[in-house]
Amino acid sequence: xxxxxxxxxxxxxxxxxxxxxxxxxxxxxxxxxxxxxxxxxxxxxxxxxxxxxxxxxxxxxxxxxxxxxxxxxxxxxxxxxxxxxxxxxxxxxxxxxxxxxxxxxxxxxxxxxxxxxxxxxxxxxxxxxxxxxxxxxxxxxxxxxxxxxxxxxxxxxxxxxxxxxxxxxxxxxxxxxxxxxxxxxxxxxxxxxxxxxxxxxxxxxxxxxxxxxxxxxxxxxxxxxxxxxxxxxxxxxxxxxxxxxxxxxxxxxxxxxxxxxxxxxxxxxxxxxxxxxxxxxxxxxxxxxxxxxxxxxxxxxxxxxxxxxxxxxxxxxxxxxxxxxxxxxxxxxxxxxxxxxxxxxxxxxxxxxxxxxxxxxxxxxxxxxxxxxx
Numbered sequence: 001x002x003x004x005x006x007x008x009x010x011x012x013x014x015x016x017x018x019x020x021x022x023x024x025x026x027x028x029x030x031x032x033x034x035x036x037x038x039x040x041x042x043x044x045x046x047x048x049x050x051x052x053x054x055x056x057x058x059x060x061x062x063x064x065x066x067x068x069x070x071x072x073x074x075x076x077x078x079x080x081x082x083x084x085x086x087x088x089x090x091x092x093x094x095x096x097x098x099x100x101x102x103x104x105x106x107x108x109x110x111x112x113x114x115x116x117x118x119x120x121x122x123x124x125x126x127x128x129x130x131x132x133x134x135x136x137x138x139x140x141x142x143x144x145x146x147x148x149x150x151x152x153x154x155x156x157x158x159x160x161x162x163x164x165x166x167x168x169x170x171x172x173x174x175x176x177x178x179x180x181x182x183x184x185x186x187x188x189x190x191x192x193x194x195x196x197x198x199x200x201x202x203x204x205x206x207x208x209x210x211x212x213x214x215x216x217x218x219x220x221x222x223x224x225x226x227x228x229x230x231x232x233x234x235x236x237x238x239x240x241x242x243x244x245x246x247x248x249x250x251x252x253x254x255x256x257x258x259x260x261x262x263x264x265x266x267x268x269x270x271x272x273x274x275x276x277x278x279x280x281x282x283x284x285x286x287x288x289x290x291x292x293x294x295x296x297x298x299x300x301x302x303x304x305x306x307x308x309x310x311x312x313x314x315x316x317x318x319x320x321x322x323x324x325x326x327x328x329x330x331x332x333x334x335x336x337x338x339x340x341x342x343x344x345x346x347x348x349x350x351x352x353x354x355x356x357x358x359x360x361x362x363x364x365x366x367x368x369x370x371x372x373x374x
Contacts, residue, residue, distance in 0.1 A: 002327040008338075011345035012086055016362035019088030020341070023158075023190065023364075024226060024269040024297025025078065027093050027115045027123070028058065029071030036116040037071055043113075058198070058301055075123060078300065081337045082130050090132055090363070091298075092190075094160045095120045097136040099167045099202060102174070104142045110202040112165050117147070121154045134158040134190060139168050139178035148178070152185045157367070158224075162192040163207035165199040171212035179219040188366070189216055190267070193225040194247040195232025197275075198302070209234035210251040217260045222366060224295060225251055225266040230280035248280045255290055265364065268356075269297030272343055274310045278317040278350075285319075285349040285356065296344065296361045304336035314343070318350030 029037030043055040063077040064070045082089055095117045099110040117135040124133040135151040137144055137159055148159070159182065163170055170191060182189055193210045195201070201208075210229045217223055229247035236242045236250065254264050271281050284290065303309055311325040320328070324346050332339040341361070348355050 002321075002323045004327050004330045007324065007327045007331070007342055007346070008086075011342045014358045015087045016358055018362045019090070020085065020361050021296065021363040021367070022089065022091040022298045022300070022337075023224060023267050023295045025091045025093055025300040027095060027120055028074055028113070028301065029115065029119075030067065032068055032070045033072045035071040035119050037114060037119065038111075039113040040109075040111060058305075060304070063304070078337075079127060079130055081335050084335050084338060085341075088129070091130060091300075092134040092158055093120045093123055093131045094134040094190075095136040096160065096162070097138040097141075097166060099165070100138040100140040101167070102140055104140050107167070110167065112199040112202065117151055117156075121151065121156065124155065132158070134160050136160045136166075137178075138166060139175045144178055145181045148181045148185060148187065152187060157186065158188045158190050160190045162196065162199070163212075164192060164196040164201040164203055164205060167203040167207075169207055169212065171215045173215075175215065176219065179216045179221050182216070183220045188222045188224060189213075190224045190226055192227065193251060193266075194227055194229035194234075197231065205232055206235060208232065208247065209237070210247060210254050211235075211237045213254065213264075217254070217263050220263070222263050223265065225254070225264070226297065227270045227299070228266045228268060228280055228284065228294075230271055230276040246279075248283075252283070255293055262366075265293045265295055267295045267297035268344065268360075269299035270302065272314060272319075272340075272347070273302075273308050274313040277313050278319070281319060281347070282317075282349065285347065285354050286352065288354065288357075291357055291360055292365075294356070294360050295364050296341075298337055298340050300337060300340075303340035304332070309340070309343070311343075314347070319347050321346075321348075 029035045030039055031037050064073055082091055096113055096115040098114050099107045101107055120133040124131040133156045135156045137147045192208055194208050195205050210225055213223050229251035232247045233244040234247040234250055236245050314320040315322050315325050328342055
């Protein structure tokens with residue numbers, strides 16, 4: 001029978017020399033301690049029980065017990081979880097810009113939450129061995145290019161978008177100056193793809209269509225497509241009048257386009273969640289030709305939500321051995337990040353036994369390269 005110690009020995013036995021990298025961890029806060037964070041008022045309102053429940057699950061998953069210290073406790077816990085890894089691990093800590101209208105004004109009603117760039121920049125500066133800053137700049141902002149420049153000068157190399165909840169269309173020609181700004185500064189766009197579950201899709205599910213990211217890719221922007229579009233359906237923009245298809249199929253189409261080699265990547269955050277099984281995970285395990293374009297992401301604090309990441313479905317579909325699942329279950333309460341990493345390292349294709357390679361969990365090659373060659 002597998003034991004937690006045995007599991008840990010196995011998943012850390014072949015870590016790449018560069019250590020581990022998490023491209024997708026959220027900074028979350030309510031503004032406690034003057035961080036500048038804010039959340040939509042519906043998330044704590046008794047008049048919106050569903051939204052309040054979402055907030056409750058997220059807070060519990062992040063280990064928040066005292067709302068008066070929520071923001072600081074969140075950071076302290078995340079840093080402590082990363083420090084428990086027996087090998088170096090750096091985490092991209094993500095800001096989140098407000099919903100902006102096309103005229104550049106902020107729509108507070110449709111802003112789910114806001115995390116300022118200055119916060120993640122400061123945290124990365126204070127803890128450079130643990131955190132990298134993932135800033136968020138809405139392309140409709142009147143100061144979008146200035147903000148890109150400012151953040152890049154302070155060390156940011158990633159910009160986070162969630163179009164479904166922030167209100168930008170990646171295929172909109174109005175974004176072209178922003179894309180040129182990203183390319184010229186050697187910055188990477190980390191963009192949500194597929195359906196969004198944790199936040200309201202206040203701008204619509206279709207904005208998560210992976211094919212809409214052809215526009216920045218065609219302008220030479222390196223794009224990491226978050227979650228591998230593993231949930232939801234999107235319009236097939238290549239076939240007029242065709243019915244919607246799984247968003248995941250469209251992501252594969254992007255990854256298979258030779259012209260985007262070296263530009264199009266995807267992160268495997270949320271790939272093990274129960275409602276996304278089994279096809280996306282099975283397909284990715286079976287496509288070693290794609291593994292050098294996949295990057296690990298935890299989607300923290302989601303791994304701490306037990307109802308979302310359940311081991312039973314992974315066992316039933318043949319992705320995990322039952323004895324490994326029992327040992328993994330003992331890891332989650334103490335460290336959901338360690339649990340998430342160990343689960344992904346132990347995944348196997350149900351028929352062939354193929355696994356994700358250790359290199360997938362290391363810093364991607366474009367991040368390891370000198371910044372001038374990024």
